[in-house]
Amino acid sequence: MSAAGPGESVLTRAVRILEAFSQDEPALPVSEIARRAGLHVATASRLIAELVAHGLLVRDEQRLVRVGVRLWELASRASPALTLRERAMPFLEGVHDVVGHHVQLAVRDGEEVLFVERLSTPGSVVNYTRIAGRLPLHASSSGLVLLAHAPAMLREQVVEAGPLHAYTTATPAVPGRLRAQLAAIRRDGYAYCPGFVHEDALGIAAPVRDGTGDVVAAVGVVVPNDAAARTHLPVVRTAARGISRALGARPADAQGRGG
Known part of the structure; x- marks a missing residue:
């Protein structure tokens, strides 16, 4: 993170502190939080103490700082992702029963995909995604x-951002290839991605629409990259239509193109 500017508000600094944590490092010492937030240790210590007093952060027995349950509580009260997850969960569980590997629900946040739910089975194929990842x-x-x-406008911004990171040789990281991939998804109504993130894994996803017909999420699976993968396509698309109907989409909208 960049260092805090002289005109930066207290709220902005508090957000920088909260952003210091990750799933791989959920507990941090004050000094490391200060470094990641670009704050003086004394400033970070004072703000952390206030956040702890409000329950947004907590200190464990080793005096390391963690995100508090209170923060999760406040975020969940009116979160659209929570409603989406609740409507989608019965369908995700059904897909998981059939597929037996990874099933996930995702939304777009800016130029990134944010995973709001994931169901997995021990021994499943490799998958880099995780909840809140x-x-x-x-x-x-x-x-x-x-x-x-x-x-x-956003599509063009991403396509032309370059250079895009290629996880494998199959990742569509070249503008022409990425444009063709996106056009095929809009035409067919699903994404079929063998080895895009890892050579051994294959992703299949389909769009979830709301009551206005807009795509608000994607439901997908990550399965072994083998000849049997395509058999999972119908169950993914059926789940996407079911979640869409649960969100109020009309049958024609829930079906989408390529349906």
């Missing part, structure tokens, strides 16, 4: 579905 839109099946249905 992010990936660039161009790489994963869910991200590509969301990018394909994003505003045209």
Whole structure:
């Protein structure tokens, strides 16, 4: 993170502190939080103490700082992602029963895909995604579905951003190839991505629409990259239509193109 500017508000500094944590490092010492937030240790210590007093952060027995349950509570009260997750969960569980690997629900946040739910089974194929994890839109099946249905200006912004990160040789990281991939997704109604993020894994995703017909999420699976993968396509598309109907989409909208 860049250092805090002289005119930066207290709220902005508090947000920088909260952004210091990650799933791989959920507990940090004050000094490390200060470094990541670009703050003087004394300033970070004072703000952390206030956040702890409000329950947004907590200190554990080793005096390391963690995100508090209170923050999750406040974020969940009116979160659109929570409503989406609740409507989608029965369908995700059904897909998981059939597929037996990874099933995930994702939304777009800017130029990234954010995963709001994931169901997995021990021993499943490799998968880099996790709940509250992010990936660039161009790489994963869910991200590509969301990018394909994003505003045209954003699509061009991502396509022309370059150089896009290629996780494997199959990742559509070249503008022409990415444009063709997005056009195929809009035409067919799904993304089929063999080895885009990892050579051994294959992603399949389909769009989820709300009551206005807009694409608001993507439901997907990550399965072994083998000849049997395509058999999972119908169950993914059926789940996407079911979630869409649960969100109020009309049958024609829930079906989407390529349906």
